[in-house]
Amino acid sequence: QQQVKQSPQSLIVQKGGISIINCAYENTAFDYFPWYQQFPGKGPALLIAIRPDVSEKKEGRFTISFNKSAKQFSLHIMDSQPGDSATYFCAAAHSSGNTGKLIFGQGTTLQVKP
């Protein structure tokens, strides 16, 4: 059962443009929503995360927007650079549990053209 749906599957953006990746979740018990960045041959690396008590979180060029009522959240990459070309995964988890279980989306492959 897919609990986190991510779109688009792939994205091509020009250098300097804005990259937007969207995710939707089903389980209202989720209350921790991280984004991971993965380069070929590497494991995912935590990029930025948000809790549902805020609607937006910004770290440098990366911003998460969160809509609790719609059960959706998105990643915005401002001023996209060729070095941002990677696969991005949204995820969701219960912050109160200690099971270590992150539910990942299917991933979005981002290509930033120079």
Add this chain to the structure above:
Amino acid sequence: DAGVTQSPTHLIKTRGQQVTLRCSPISGHKSVSWYQQVLGQGPQFIFQYYEKEERGRGNFPDRFSARQFPNYSSELNVNALLLGDSALYLCASSKGQGNPIYGYTFGSGTRLTVV
């Protein structure tokens, strides 16, 4: 400090064989989680261990097992390999008891190919 170390990096096995994958967490991290990442998909949770005890198990068959040692390193064992077990196996370590809000650090994974 060294990151999460996984070995081997690549592995080719034949259907029906058994495989053991190893993971050393970041120094000071006591929790280890295992994920399976099939090509083109997001990682799927297999197990989480803390202080040598299993704290969580994903929807995987009993052919998958794991354990954690007193030094907090961990092994993932898969028996009776199937072609569908071909994937990147990721290990993640974290502080505390493994609550994801404290952040997971993933290793680079072991690429398992079953032929």
